[in-house]
Amino acid sequence: EAQVTQNPRYLITVTGKKLTVTCSQNMNHEYMSWYRQDPGLGLRQIYYSMNVEVTDKGDVPEGYKVSRKEKRNFPLILESPSPNQTSLYFCASSLDRGARVTEAFFGQGTRLTVV
Amino acid sequence: QQPVQSPQAVILREGEDAVINCSSSKALYSVHWYRQKHGEAPVFLMILLKGGEQKGHEKISASFNEKKQQSSLYLTASQLSYSGTYFCGGAGSYQLTFGKGTKLSVIP
Numbered sequence: 001e002a003q004v005t006q007n008p009r010y011l012i013t014v015t016g017k018k019l020t021v022t023c024s025q026n027m028n029h030e031y032m033s034w035y036r037q038d039p040g041l042g043l044r045q046i047y048y049s050m051n052v053e054v055t056d057k058g059d060v061p062e063g064y065k066v067s068r069k070e071k072r073n074f075p076l077i078l079e080s081p082s083p084n085q086t087s088l089y090f091c092a093s094s095l096d097r098g099a100r101v102t103e104a105f106f107g108q109g110t111r112l113t114v115v
Numbered sequence: 116q117q118p119v120q121s122p123q124a125v126i127l128r129e130g131e132d133a134v135i136n137c138s139s140s141k142a143l144y145s146v147h148w149y150r151q152k153h154g155e156a157p158v159f160l161m162i163l164l165k166g167g168e169q170k171g172h173e174k175i176s177a178s179f180n181e182k183k184q185q186s187s188l189y190l191t192a193s194q195l196s197y198s199g200t201y202f203c204g205g206a207g208s209y210q211l212t213f214g215k216g217t218k219l220s221v222i223p
Contacts, residue, residue, distance in 0.1 A: 033211070042117060042215035043157070043202060050209065057116075058210065092158060092211075099143040099211040102163060104204070106156040 002027045006091050006107035013081055013114055021076045021110050023091030024064045029105075032074040036060065036087040037109075043090065049074055050097050081114040088112075116140055118205045120214035127221050132191045135217045137203030139184040146179050146186040147204035147211065150197075157202060161188075193221045 004025045025032065033048035035058075045058030049068040057083055063085055065077040074093075078085060090097075091107040118139045127133055137146065145164045149157035162181035163186060179186045190197055215216045 035213070039213065043213040044117070045212060047185060048210060056209065089193070094211070098144070098206050098209045099147065099204070100206045100208075101162070103159040103162060104149075104211055105145065105159075108156050 001060050002105065004091055004093050004107040006089075006110050009108060009110060011112050011114070015082055016080050016106050017113055019078050019081060019112075020080075021089060021091075021112070022093060023074045023076065024072050024073065025074075025091075025093040025105070025109055027093065027095070027105065028071065029093035030071070031097050031099065032068070033058065033078050033092050033104075034064070034074070035090045035092065036067065036085075037090060038087050046076070046089075048098075078112075081112075083114050086112060086114050117170075117212055118203050118204055118214040120171045120201075120217050122217060123215070124218040127193045127197075127218070127219065129195060129221060129223055130192055132189070133193060133219060134186040135187045135190070135201050135219075136205075137188070137214055139205045141184070141207065143184055143205045143207060145206045146177075147206060148175075148177055148186075148188050149202045149204065149213075151202065151216075152161070152199045160201075190219070193219075195221050195223065197221050 033047040035043040047066040049055040092104045095102045148160040151157040
């Protein structure tokens with residue numbers, strides 16, 4: 001089954017404790033991205049990657065890091081989480097660059113709470 | 116910059132029609148539409164490409180005015196299952212950027 005898998009689904013952590021949210025897709029997609037969703041603000045893009053070792057900032061990259069060492073994986077790293085990073089996070093992938101002509105597939109989401 | 120959606124929220128009775136609008140200040144390669152149920156991931160509905168090609172849902176239609184960079188999603192004869200938050204996404208050169216969403220509630 002074609003899918004994007006995120007882990008964990010739920011996470012409660014303390015301020016300053018480094019964490020990683022994993023994302024893996026099995027569709028051989030080149031393009032992957034991370035979004036955060038907050039009430040009233042919609043989905044805002046954090047980082048995106050056009051291929052292995054190629055990443056770039058989205059609209060809200062502050063406080064986040066990413067890496068793309070393998071085509072299928074695109075982890076999101078919060079090196080020193082703060083309460084304002086409490087949010088619902090989605091990983092997405094698409095076959096083409098920037099999803100210009102094909103749909104984006106979303107993972108099931110990770111609900112992060114930073115206390 | 117995020118596309119701008121309107122209205123922010125709408126309540127319909129079963130069988131009624133609705134239109135959701137999406138406007139972008141920058142040139143787009145395509146427009147996407149997704150629906151999200153509470154607590155779930157967004158689900159793809161439709162993509163509208165430059166030149167008029169559409170791909171997606173059979174019962175929901177949409178349009179894309181390339182000159183104005185505006186898109187509209189048409190929901191006809193709404194069903195209870197249409198309830199959710201609808202997002203438009205604008206695809207540029209490298210990014211897929213979403214609007215803030217339109218919450219649609221369909222009541223019996």
